[in-house]
Amino acid sequence: MSANDLTRLRQHHNATIGLFVAFWLFVLVSIGVIEFFEISKRTQDSLIGTLFGAAIVLSLLQFTKRCPNCRANLGWQVRLSIPKNCHKCGAGLRQRPNGQGR
Numbered sequence: 715m716s717a718n719d720l721t722r723l724r725q726h727h728n729a730t731i732g733l734f735v736a737f738w739l740f741v742l743v744s745i746g747v748i749e750f751f752e753i754s755k756r757t758q759d760s761l762i763g764t765l766f767g768a769a770i771v772l773s774l775l776q777f778t779k780r781c782p783n784c785r786a787n788l789g790w791q792v793r794l795s796i797p798k799n800c801h802k803c804g805a806g807l808r809q810r811p812n813g814q815g816r
């Protein structure tokens with residue numbers, strides 16, 4: 715496992731967080747639109763469909779987070795964060811790329 719792997723894991727993690735925030739903003743806006751605007755049933759359905767689609771993509775992203783050392787799936791270990799150690803091989807996953815981990 716290299717520092718590069720840890721950096722990639724962190725990037726994947728940050729992307730997941732970013733999408734998660736964007737998703738919730740989208741959910742709030744959609745609820746606002748459905749509540750306060752006169753929109754057709756069809757627009758409403760496609761809005762809800764998009765929401766479900768986004769939720770699925772988001773879960774896929776979270777559950778494709780893997781340990782760079784043993785490829786164990788990390789998605790089941792934590793909600794939206796990187797675990798300190800891999801549950802399978804015990805590799806430290808939060809070390810800084812320059813080796814000064816805590």
Ligand SMILES: [Zn+2]
Pocket residue numbers: 781782783784785786800801802803804805
């Ligand atoms: Zn591992």
